[in-house]
Structure formats: C-alpha cells, structure tokens
Amino acid sequence: MLTEEEKKEIQEEIKQYPYPAVACIDALKIVQNHRGWVSDESVRDIAQLLSISNEEVDSVATFYSRIYRKPVGRNVILICDSVSCMILGYESLYNYISKKIGVSFGGTTSDGRFTLLPISCLGDCDNAPVMMINNDHFNRLTIEKIDELLDRYK
Amino acid sequence: MSMVKITIDGKQYEVKPGKNLLETCLSLGIDIPHFCFHPALGSVGACRLCAVKKFRDKDDTRGRIVMSCMEPVTEGLIVSVEDSEARAFRTSVLESLMTNHPHDCPVCDEGGECHLQDMTVMTGHNYRRFDFPKRTYNNQDLGPFISHEMNRCIQCYRCVRFYRDYAGGRDLNVYASRNHVYFGRYEDGTLENEFSGNLVEVCPTGVFTDKTLKNHFTRKWDLSNAPSVCVHCSLGCNTIASERYGSLRRIMSRYNGAVNGYFLCDRGRFGYEFVNDEKRIKTVQIRLHKNDIKVEQVENSQFSSTFDKLFSKDKFIYGIGSPRASVESNFALMSLVGKENFFHGISQKEYSLTKTISEYLLQSGIRTPSLKQVEKADAILVLGEDLINTAPMIALALRQAVRNISYNEASEKGIPVWNDAPVRELAQDKKNPLFIATLFSDSLDEIAEEFFRSSPKEIAKLGFAVAKVLDDKAPDVKIENSYLTRIAGEIAHSLKNASHPLIISGISYGDESIVHAALNIATALRSAGSNVMLNMVLPESNSMGLSLLPGKPLENALVSVEDKEIDTLIILENDLYRRISEDSVNTLFKKSRQILVLDHLVNKTTQKADLLLPAATFAGSEGTLVNNEGRAQRYYKAIDIKDQLKESWRWIDEFIKIRNESQTVRWNRLDDIVESLSDELAVFSKLKKYTPDADFRMLNAKISRQTIRYSGRTAMNANIAVSEPELSQDRDSPLTFSMEGQQENPPSSLVPFYWTPGWNSVQAMYNYLDEPDGSMKGGDPGIRLIEPVEGAKNSYFSPGSLDVETKEDKWIIVPVYQIFGSDELSSVSSSVMQRIDEPFVIMNQADADIISAADGEYSQLEILQNKLKVKIKIDNSIVAGFAGLSANLPGMPFVNMPCKGKFHKL
Amino acid sequence: MERPLTKHIKPGSVSLNMKDYIQLGGYGNLQKALKNIAPAEVTALVKASNLLGRGGAGFPTGVKWSLIPMDGDKSTPKYLVCNADEMEPGTFKDRYLLEGNPHQLIEGMIISAYAIQAGKAYIFLRWAYKKAEKILREAIADAYKSGYLGKNILGSGFNLDLYVHSSAGRYMCGEETALLNSLEGKRAMPRTKPPFPAISGLFGRPTVVNNVETLSWISHIVEHGAEWFKGLSLTPTGGTKLFGVSGRVKNPGTWELPLGISMRELLEEHAGGMTPGHKFRGALPGGASTDFLIEDHLDVKLDFSTVAAAGSRLGTGTMIVLDDKTCPVAFIHNVEKFFALESCGWCTPCREGLPWVEKMLASIEEGTGKMEYLDLLNFNAKFMGPGNTFCAHAPGAAEPLQSGLKYFHDDFVKHITDKKCPWR
Numbered sequence A: 001m002l003t004e005e006e007k008k009e010i011q012e013e014i015k016q017y018p019y020p021a022v023a024c025i026d027a028l029k030i031v032q033n034h035r036g037w038v039s040d041e042s043v044r045d046i047a048q049l050l051s052i053s054n055e056e057v058d059s060v061a062t063f064y065s066r067i068y069r070k071p072v073g074r075n076v077i078l079i080c081d082s083v084s085c086m087i088l089g090y091e092s093l094y095n096y097i098s099k100k101i102g103v104s105f106g107g108t109t110s111d112g113r114f115t116l117l118p119i120s121c122l123g124d125c126d127n128a129p130v131m132m133i134n135n136d137h138f139n140r141l142t143i144e145k146i147d148e149l150l151d152r153y154k
Numbered sequence B: 001m002s003m004v005k006i007t008i009d010g011k012q013y014e015v016k017p018g019k020n021l022l023e024t025c026l027s028l029g030i031d032i033p034h035f036c037f038h039p040a041l042g043s044v045g046a047c048r049l050c051a052v053k054k055f056r057d058k059d060d061t062r063g064r065i066v067m068s069c070m071e072p073v074t075e076g077l078i079v080s081v082e083d084s085e086a087r088a089f090r091t092s093v094l095e096s097l098m099t100n101h102p103h104d105c106p107v108c109d110e111g112g113e114c115h116l117q118d119m120t121v122m123t124g125h126n127y128r129r130f131d132f133p134k135r136t137y138n139n140q141d142l143g144p145f146i147s148h149e150m151n152r153c154i155q156c157y158r159c160v161r162f163y164r165d166y167a168g169g170r171d172l173n174v175y176a177s178r179n180h181v182y183f184g185r186y187e188d189g190t191l192e193n194e195f196s197g198n199l200v201e202v203c204p205t206g207v208f209t210d211k212t213l214k215n216h217f218t219r220k221w222d223l224s225n226a227p228s229v230c231v232h233c234s235l236g237c238n239t240i241a242s243e244r245y246g247s248l249r250r251i252m253s254r255y256n257g258a259v260n261g262y263f264l265c266d267r268g269r270f271g272y273e274f275v276n277d278e279k280r281i282k283t284v285q286i287r288l289h290k291n292d293i294k295v296e297q298v299e300n301s302q303f304s305s306t307f308d309k310l311f312s313k314d315k316f317i318y319g320i321g322s323p324r325a326s327v328e329s330n331f332a333l334m335s336l337v338g339k340e341n342f343f344h345g346i347s348q349k350e351y352s353l354t355k356t357i358s359e360y361l362l363q364s365g366i367r368t369p370s371l372k373q374v375e376k377a378d379a380i381l382v383l384g385e386d387l388i389n390t391a392p393m394i395a396l397a398l399r400q401a402v403r404n405i406s407y408n409e410a411s412e413k414g415i416p417v418w419n420d421a422p423v424r425e426l427a428q429d430k431k432n433p434l435f436i437a438t439l440f441s442d443s444l445d446e447i448a449e450e451f452f453r454s455s456p457k458e459i460a461k462l463g464f465a466v467a468k469v470l471d472d473k474a475p476d477v478k479i480e481n482s483y484l485t486r487i488a489g490e491i492a493h494s495l496k497n498a499s500h501p502l503i504i505s506g507i508s509y510g511d512e513s514i515v516h517a518a519l520n521i522a523t524a525l526r527s528a529g530s531n532v533m534l535n536m537v538l539p540e541s542n543s544m545g546l547s548l549l550p551g552k553p554l555e556n557a558l559v560s561v562e563d564k565e566i567d568t569l570i571i572l573e574n575d576l577y578r579r580i581s582e583d584s585v586n587t588l589f590k591k592s593r594q595i596l597v598l599d600h601l602v603n604k605t606t607q608k609a610d611l612l613l614p615a616a617t618f619a620g621s622e623g624t625l626v627n628n629e630g631r632a633q634r635y636y637k638a639i640d641i642k643d644q645l646k647e648s649w650r651w652i653d654e655f656i657k658i659r660n661e662s663q664t665v666r667w668n669r670l671d672d673i674v675e676s677l678s679d680e681l682a683v684f685s686k687l688k689k690y691t692p693d694a695d696f697r698m699l700n701a702k703i704s705r706q707t708i709r710y711s712g713r714t715a716m717n718a719n720i721a722v723s724e725p726e727l728s729q730d731r732d733s734p735l736t737f738s739m740e741g742q743q744e745n746p747p748s749s750l751v752p753f754y755w756t757p758g759w760n761s762v763q764a765m766y767n768y769l770d771e772p773d774g775s776m777k778g779g780d781p782g783i784r785l786i787e788p789v790e791g792a793k794n795s796y797f798s799p800g801s802l803d804v805e806t807k808e809d810k811w812i813i814v815p816v817y818q819i820f821g822s823d824e825l826s827s828v829s830s831s832v833m834q835r836i837d838e839p840f841v842i843m844n845q846a847d848a849d850i851i852s853a854a855d856g857e858y859s860q861l862e863i864l865q866n867k868l869k870v871k872i873k874i875d876n877s878i879v880a881g882f883a884g885l886s887a888n889l890p891g892m893p894f895v896n897m898p899c900k901g902k903f904h905k906l
Numbered sequence C: 001m002e003r004p005l006t007k008h009i010k011p012g013s014v015s016l017n018m019k020d021y022i023q024l025g026g027y028g029n030l031q032k033a034l035k036n037i038a039p040a041e042v043t044a045l046v047k048a049s050n051l052l053g054r055g056g057a058g059f060p061t062g063v064k065w066s067l068i069p070m071d072g073d074k075s076t077p078k079y080l081v082c083n084a085d086e087m088e089p090g091t092f093k094d095r096y097l098l099e100g101n102p103h104q105l106i107e108g109m110i111i112s113a114y115a116i117q118a119g120k121a122y123i124f125l126r127w128a129y130k131k132a133e134k135i136l137r138e139a140i141a142d143a144y145k146s147g148y149l150g151k152n153i154l155g156s157g158f159n160l161d162l163y164v165h166s167s168a169g170r171y172m173c174g175e176e177t178a179l180l181n182s183l184e185g186k187r188a189m190p191r192t193k194p195p196f197p198a199i200s201g202l203f204g205r206p207t208v209v210n211n212v213e214t215l216s217w218i219s220h221i222v223e224h225g226a227e228w229f230k231g232l233s234l235t236p237t238g239g240t241k242l243f244g245v246s247g248r249v250k251n252p253g254t255w256e257l258p259l260g261i262s263m264r265e266l267l268e269e270h271a272g273g274m275t276p277g278h279k280f281r282g283a284l285p286g287g288a289s290t291d292f293l294i295e296d297h298l299d300v301k302l303d304f305s306t307v308a309a310a311g312s313r314l315g316t317g318t319m320i321v322l323d324d325k326t327c328p329v330a331f332i333h334n335v336e337k338f339f340a341l342e343s344c345g346w347c348t349p350c351r352e353g354l355p356w357v358e359k360m361l362a363s364i365e366e367g368t369g370k371m372e373y374l375d376l377l378n379f380n381a382k383f384m385g386p387g388n389t390f391c392a393h394a395p396g397a398a399e400p401l402q403s404g405l406k407y408f409h410d411d412f413v414k415h416i417t418d419k420k421c422p423w424r
C-alpha cells in the first residue's frame, strides 16, 4: 500500500501532465525516495494509481538504472567506473571499499548498512575519481578519505 | 493515383506511391529479408535486416545503406537489393541475432515454418564466429494457449506491437534493456487478451508457440491442410485446418483481405480440439428399445433396412436444421422433409430477430461491411452488442478504425501511414468517434468517445432517439432522461458528419427493440443521404445462411403437431436443449416415434436419439457458411473421414433416395447439391460459380493438401500394414490428400497452406497477395449474397412499448455471453475449457447489498423454473435492477433471457 | 579573450544567484527580446549567428528552430526542452554551467521559448546532478517570483512554464528523441527521424531540444548580435566553447575558449600538460563517443569541421586523455562496456554487436583473446556504423573502437601474443 504522502506526491505530479501514465517515472522515483527501492507490491500500487497495468509500470521501472527493483541497503554507494575515473584509479578505491564493507558490486552488507554499486560517469571527470553516497557527491577521492567518509553513513 | 517510377537493381518499375520500399519489393516478388516489419503493424526500423543500398542519383556509385521498411517509395528512387555491401550487412544482422539464439530447431515447434530459419538461409549466414556463452532467460507459464521460450527471442518487438498496440492487450510487455530485453508478463499467468494466439504467427521464431499443438505436435511439412472457415461465431474468419493421422492438429489464420486479414481470435484458433474429442460420435448407433438406455452399433450392411423404416414414403417426417450446420446440409434436410416440415432449429425469438435482419438487409440499400471496411469506418455506434465476446474480430477491427483519424494529419505532416510509431505519437489520444451502448463495461470502453450503460430497453430508446434526430420522419420515443437526449444528439451528429459511418448491433441481448432501433438508425442515415454501413452480429457461424432458407422456428414444430405424432424427427447437428426450454424439447421428443440425430459430439439431444448418425465436423467435410456480412464461404475437408463418418448432407441424400425413389438427380458430390440450391433459391444463385468445382485442375493436377516435403506416407501406417494405403479420393473438391499435385498459387479460395521457395514461414503469404495487407491474388475468397439494393425504400419500425418495471426483489436477468464458454463446440476444447468461468451473475454493488452477497460469493438464482448456483461478480457498470447471467455455459440449462429472476441465499 | 558564458561563474562552484545575476544586467536581454524583437526575428538572429548545437552533433540551432511551424493552430502546444542529461563519459561541461550560472540558462530558455512560441519548457536533468537540481529549482522559483516565468511575462502577453525533470538514469535519455519519450513517462527509446521533434516532439507536438550550453548562449546573442558571436572564434565557426580535459594531465578542468584553438594549446597551456612521468598517447577529443586523435593531430584546430576532417568529432568538446601508463585496451574496453550497458535494446547492431565487442575486449585484456578477434572487432565497428543503426548510440561507440584498433594495433597484438596485459 502506498502511504498517503506518497499518493499525494504522485497526484501532484499527475496534475502537470496530459494523462496519468506520464507520471510513471516520477511515481517510481517518489516511492523509491521513501522506501529505498521499488517492490513488486509497489509496482502494483503504482499501476493502480495511474490506471495502467503492472506490465506497463514494470516495463518502465526495469529500463531505468536508477530505479531499484531489488532491496538496497540504507546507504547506496555509487562508484564511478567510467573511463576518466578508471585512468585515475577507481579500481583501487573500489577494492578498498569492497574489502572494508565486505561486499562487491551489486552486494548489500548483511547489516543492511551499505549497498555497493557501479555507476557510469558522474560528470566530474576533472576531479576523478568520483563517487556518490546516496545523494551526496564526493570527488578527488583517495583511499585515506574513505574511512572517514563512510563513517558518516550509519 | 499516378504511379511512380523507381529503379531496383538497374530495372525500372512502375509502382504505387505511398508505400514503403520493403512492401513494394515484396509485392513485386523481390524478397528482402526482414523481421520487425509486419504488413498489419507497419514499420519501426528496429531489426535493421531489411537494409538495401540507396543511390542519390545515377552518378552516385557509392550509395548508402537504408532500411527499406523506412524508405518511402518516391519518383526516381534508385536502390539496390543485391548490392554486396547491403547483402553483407544483412548477413551480419543475422549473424549477430544468432549469437545468443539456442539453435534448438530440432526441438522447437517453430522449426520448418520459422521466419528466423528462412532469414538465416536467405541471408546466407552459416558460420558462427561468436565464441562466448549465450545469454539465457527463464520462461513463463502463459496459460493454456501459448508456450513461452524466451531464449529463442530475436527482439524484433513484433509481439508487443501486436499485443499492445494492435490488439489493446495490457499484460504483455518488454522489460529491461540492452541485450537483456525480455518479453513477457509481469508474472506467470494466462495472457488475457482475446487475440493472444496471433502471437504464434506474429512472432518470427519459436518464442510464442501454440500450446495446444504441443499435445499432438506435427511439423508443418507433415501436415495435411485445407482452407477452412471458423465455426465459432458469425464473422466467418478464414482458417487453415491441419491434419495428421486423422486428427486435427491446429488452426491457423488464413488470409482474407476482406474478412480477418492476418488474424484470428483465440476462440477461433484454439476451439478446434472438439474435433478430436473422445466423445466424438464415430459410429452409427441405435437404441434398442424406447426406454432402454442400451444402444448398439449398426453395421453398414444394416443401414438400408434401418433407414427404410424411417423414411419410407408414408412416414410423417419433421426436419430440424441448425445454424451451425452448412447451408448444404440444411438445404438437404429441407429437401428431404419439404419446406413445410423444415424448422430452423432455433427459438422463435432468435428466428424472428435473425429474419428481421436478413430481410431488412436483402431489401435495403444499406451495405453490410466486410471486417476490412469496419476498419475504415470513421464514426461508429455499437448498439447493444458485447462485441468482444460475441464477435471478437469486430472488436479488433474497431481498434484499428478509431485510429485512422490520425492518418490524415500524419500525411499532412509528411508522415506515411506505415511509419507506425510517429503516427501513434502524433495522434496521442485523438480517435474517431466510437459510441458504445451496452449493458456493462468491457475493454472497448477505453477507445470509446463515450459509452452509455443501461438496460436493453433504454439502449433501444437511445437508438430510436438517434434515428429521430437524424430523420424527423422516424418514429418518436418518449424520453425523460436529458443525458440520453444529449448523447443521442451527439451520436447523430457524429454519424451524420462521417464519410463512413457504421452501425453495429446484434441480437445477443435478445431484445427486438434494439434490433429495430439499429435498423431505424441505418434507415434514417440513408434517407439523410449517408453512405451508412450496418453490421448486425448473429449468434452462430451459419445463422445468416440458415435465415436465408425457408423454414420455421423450432417452437412451431411443437405447436403444429398438436395431437399428431411425428413418425421421424430428424435433427441436424443441433442440441435442442440449448435452444428452448427443457420441457418443450421433451414434449417434442415425446411426440416423435423415432428420433434421428446427426451430430459430432455427445450432448443432451444425442442422448435422446433412437438413431444416432456420426456427422463429419467442419474439418471432415466440405460446405458453405454464410457470415453475418452475407458472405458465403466454402470450407474444405482437412481430415479424410473414414468408416461410418459422413457429411450430414450425404447421410440425408441417402434418405432422400429412400423417400423418393423416382428422384433421378442424386447428389454425388457437393457441387451437385450446390447446383440444386443455386437453382432453387434465388439468394443462393451466385453460389455455384464463385469457387472452382471439383473438376477444376491446374496443369492437369489437383491441388495438394500436403507440402512437397510431406514425410512418412509409406511408413505412417506400418504398424497396421506395410503396404502403402491407397490414396483416398476427394470427389467433392479439387484438392487432393497428397503432396502430388499443384503446389503453387491455387485460386484464392483453395489455398491450403502458404509456401513459396525461400519462405517456409507464414510470411510466404506475401506471394499469395497482390500486396502486403492487400487482397488475395485473384480476389479475396467468398461471395457476397447480400448486396445493397439500388433505390430501395425502407420503412421504420415502431418502437412499441419500451417501459420496463423492475421490482424490489426481482431482477431482470440479461444474458452475458462469454468468448470462452458460450459457444457450444469450442467449449469442448480442452484448452478453451480451462478459460471457461463457472456460472456467474454480474450486478452492481447496491443490488448485491440487497441480496447481501459479496463479490465472489455464491448465490442461488431462481429463474424460469430453474435454480442455478451462481457466483456473484460485482460490476458497478451494470444498472440497478438488472443482473447479467453468464449465457450458455456448458452444463447450464437454457434460459430465455431477458427474464425475471430472484436470488436466494445458499 | 572574451568568455561570455563563464565570466560570471565564481570559482569554487558557487552559484550566481538571482540578485547578482540581475545586477550584472541579467534578464535585460529578455526584456529587450520581448519588447523589441518579434519571435521570428529572434530565430533569424540565431540563424545568422550560425550557433552550432553544443550537445555533440553540432547542428545549426537557428535552422532547428526555423523548422517549427509558426503559422499553425495557436491552440497546439509547443515545447522547448533543455537537454541537461550529460551522461557521456568524460563530459562535465553542462554541470559547470548549470551549477555556476543557472539564470543564464533560464533567461536563454525563456527567449528561446519565445522565439518558437512554446508555452511549456522542461529542463531534462541528469539524475546524479543533485546539486544542480537544487540550484535550478531555486533559480526557477526566483524567476517565477520576479515575473520572468508564468503568465504574461513582463507584460508581453507571452506565457511560459518551466519545469525541471530529473531523470531516472540512462545515457540513452540524452538522445533527444529518447529524451522526449522519457519525459512522457515511457522507456527512453529513441524515435524514428523523420519526423523530427520540430514536427512531432513531446506529446506529438512541435518541440525544440537544445543542449544547456547552446541555450546559455541565446541571451548573449540577443545582446551582442550575430556578428559579435561569429567573431568570437578563431575559425569561421562562431563562438567560444566550453572545453574540458580529464585524465592524467597536470591541471584537469573546464575552460571557455574560442573555437579553433589547437589541441596542443588546450592540452599544454590550459591543462598544464601531462602529469610528470606520463606521456601522451592519444585522446578522445569530445567525449567517449569520438574517435581517438593521437600525437600527429596535436595541431588540429578544435572546431566542428576541422576535427571532423582529422577523422574524429568535436562532440562535447571535453577531452579524455590516454597516457602511456594506461592500457589502451583497458581504456577502450571500459568505454565499450559503458556503451554496451547503455544500449536501449531496440536495434540489432547495437544490442548484439556491443556485448560481443565488450566480451572480446575483456577477453583480450585478460589474456585469453584470439587473433581473430581483431578482425571481428573491426567487423563489429563497421557493423555498428552510421546508417546501420536506429540512433547515434552505437555509431558513437564504434568511433573509439575503430580508431583505437587502428592507432593501438600493436598493443592489441601484444596482449594476444603475450596472453596478458602488459600494463598489469
């Protein structure tokens, strides 16, 4: 079941558009904002709210890389693995983080604290290597900075 | 239309403008490989297989690769299909598509008629250079009709484009992206759309295959095929029926540009299994004593003595025909018993409604549209007919009709009609006006401009009101409802301003005022100078054909005998218990000394037979059906019937011989009876000439039902005898049960399968059509028996009383027909059976509250001496005081609806 | 040297707010346009300036606008969309403009919308640009408050609503027609062209899609005129351009420079040359979807046509430098993996070709590659070439691949013969 708040936010988006289905991506993002990811149940709920089929919602949901159709941890670490960050050594950064939290790309720590994912170029190549944790952006990273950084996310 | 000159590989052609290069080439017989283009779905340019070289002008020697499906045919176009770079590119497309393909042709149901196989051979891809593991998918259970094997997918997007864009289905889609796209449902479960079976033909490989075929799988090349006609509703879609080892293996769509085009509904495609049912009547059976249940088989040698007794000259015989038997069989029966003693085998109500319609059409100046013309309509009123269940392919045609409004605007913007995605994008939700007046909501509502939900009488009122707005001379109706007045005005306005207005109605609500109203609208539009089309849906495959024969309704048989006794009552392919009340049938039977029944399957009527004769089904006989358009269409034997099985008309012919020894004309073959019919009844006069007779030969040969690759003829029966059985002779048609014969391009009504060199898949059809999505070469099969009459004058029906009283505790029970379940024969198919609902009643919430029933609960419905256990389904679209009862489901008694009913707690 | 686009961008990525923007004369050009210039004249002015689109393809902006039907039914909505998706690896110029001077873009958009008489405008923003999103939303709110957006803007009778749509992540969204599908709440699949968005765009209505940098120019062109704009570049192209350099250079960053400066100048004077101990081996001059240029090309002048003549594309103008300590095969593999992951899955060469390429490159990099792969890589690069695919994604991916195979052939061979990556 969608919460009243989620529903209200989605309705707000619908108003902008010529028909409700246009708000599909917005709705997915709103739900993910509140819950971290989009469950099968949420897909059904969104479908109902927008008067479209589950298939239509999931077709869109599975297309976009920033819609998570599987549960993620409380904090999502996104390490840029694109070319400029590769040149500047994202791999050692990744290895360090991966070892430290004990999961590789795609994994979630057993305490649900972190999910570790690759992301393509974050548009900050002159400050590589770059990563995001949740909505926060970090650049010119060095292994030394990582411990302190991760500590901020519980 | 002025033609344009184009150059293909150095050769000049004059072609029609407005098409794309791919379809143009295909109609010229130039094979360009392709996947994603489908003539009914248009072009999207996804697969990139149809690449050709395009040259700027004569001096351009380099040219550039373009997709022929996206290339408009314009004056002076210069292209090369054979260009080596274009060829190499097409081969590369195949190579890359095959990188992940499982190469499982030997175990794939599509093998041997696979578009992907055809294209692999056509492009010449034969060596695999991809040496990495293949991507794999999980498959889904999609219900009783369709199997799913995603690993074979080549991502042409045809499935979703057909299912979603063309057929309006919502529960199939594409998921994920890149080379992980997945086509399926959100979760396992039955594909809900009524046209899902077309995926089998639309999908170019073995992702979606016919699950019912799996149970008795046969390769295309091992099937023996016949052009056939669907027997499950009144639209007469053309089919190909295919046989092996004496059983019917599958039904595929047979192209008819004027009727079903490329497609079929699921009832038509999957309803065939009754032919193979265990309960099929295959021998002549006789009841030993009147009250003895025991039946005994009759040997061939005993036939004459048995029949002599029944049909001798002095016997008083009644014949009961059937709307699901061929025109010929009904005619034969009529000839046997005489017009006076021939009954149509349908209730008084159905009889008079059908007659009203056929007589109106025969005398009016109004055209009955083909399904293709339905697609061209630009303003449509559906008055009281639940199309998706009673005439599914009209519903599909309407989905196309509402779209064609966008074609003009697209053309203005330079977007050709075949450029599918932009045309849809441009149209947004703009649609041709479609008005639907029905009892409850269905999936067509979403494309309707407006829908009107009410009782049958109110719907009729709306119709009369529309007629009145259109023509002041039309009879008046009293209307208190301002909404109704407004919408009637709107409908009239839309219809009047349209260039191809269309009225669709029918008799399934069992209400003559609806029929009268529909006919009045047509009359009114015509008198206003409109080019109106009128499509009246009838209940069964030969309802129209039967209606064109003399004869009386079933009840008359009862009344007319009174205290006489019938010596022999002969019932043709008809379960009378589905037609009138049980008591009436029993009374009729009591008055009959001998009951002879001809039918395919055991039913309540056959159980009462004193003599039961096995009648061939559509798949084992030739005959003519007349669809609701008035189009007579011949179907041909797919199965070579053996032993005691015979066509009904052949059985009857024997009786005629007994009854009338002096009769010199014998019906040795179908052509003979068709000739008698044509000569005797003027409406059928065109019948004898429209399709080649049995003597027809092409290059001195008959037309083969089997492909040249048919295998196992000498071995098929080796378990019985090692010698090759004698080839059975088919005296009724120019088709032969053999692969020896004419294979290429027979006359359009005689096409048993599609095959041309290079094309083993259904796409071989291109070579049978004058152009993709056009007509069959030589004209589409079938002959219209009903044509508008020049200068005809129609009079109006008067509305009569349209008042209904509803009572607190009594509901008016209206019929709710079901695509799966309401049709007698298809309901015996095991796959269809899985889709049949248990008996139910739909009513709105407030009414359900009155009888304190919740959605999904059971209740007892007391209705005309019957007590039925029904499931309550809440549907707030149905108006208060009315409840819809699932009609004619297997096992349900006949109920003459609309009628009153009462609910009791169970 | 003039730097019209960036001169007011404060260092340390502090955004220029409404007050400061107005103090610098901001929104004056909007007033000027609304009061004194007819919509068609704005288009004519932009056309005269020869402003080439800065989104990568370099299509003349004025020409694009002039395709919008201006005489049609007034009730037919029209749209303006700013493409701020910027997801091409190695590209980071739009972010700089979005965060640094949002009002420059907004003012440019209002004038542009006025020129084509669009009533609604969208900024299609990359998901990851959270800071830019915040800045833009605030800036738009401010613009509404000051009457630059909304109904009857500055009393001119012109109405415009401007929305920010933050994406759900996918490179394909940057392709202008896929972007429109995404704005419609659908899968971001590219559309057939023709019809071009100017004829049938968002919701099937006339639409212009322009890049952030392109739109940021508009108010300047209105202010100073077409001739001024043309004079900004060193070659006849017109205008300055945001250039960027990333990779192992001393001073990676973004600079606004005249079109037509040489690659050497950009690399050495602005990016400070290679970091000590590293040698230049080549560069993708305009983002991941452009062909490699190598040392021989260092004197190539960076504008659209000259770079094209040298066998590459100016693209987004943001250069990714390959140094001698980075394995070229790994570099190319990284780029191709990106493209393979971001393929939308619509057309065959891209959907099937890219994963094949990616697998072969991975295999070569791991030391399990075969000599035949070199032919197969070339084969696939050609297979995914322009005209063969539905949109420009796969042809873009083919560029670094085909040129990399040419320029770093020996490195590929060495991987295969040594059965290992020499850099590992």
Ligand SMILES: Cc1cc2nc3c(=O)[nH]c(=O)nc-3n(C[C@H](O)[C@H](O)[C@H](O)COP(=O)(O)O)c2cc1C
Residues within 6 Å of the ligand: C052, C053, C054, C055, C056, C057, C058, C059, C061, C083, C084, C085, C086, C087, C088, C171, C172, C173, C174, C175, C176, C177, C209, C210, C211, C212, C214, C215, C391, C392, C393, C396
């Ligand atoms: C795969 C792909 C991705 C693209 N991504 C972007 C992008 O992120 N930003 C952008 O401005 N243009 C992008 N483009 C180019 C756009 O399609 C379009 O040409 C551009 O937005 C037009 O703006 P302009 O005329 O101002 O250059 C991309 C093109 C392709 C084929």
Ligand code: SF4
Residues within 6 Å of the ligand: C172, C190, C342, C343, C344, C345, C346, C347, C348, C350, C351, C389, C390, C391, C392, C393, C394, C395
């Ligand atoms: S090149 Fe083809 S598959 Fe690739 S992104 Fe474009 S349309 Fe999609």
Ligand code: FES
Residues within 6 Å of the ligand: B033, B034, B035, B036, B037, B044, B045, B046, B047, B048, B049, B050, B051, B067, B068, B069, B070
């Ligand atoms: S048929 Fe032309 S691209 Fe598929």
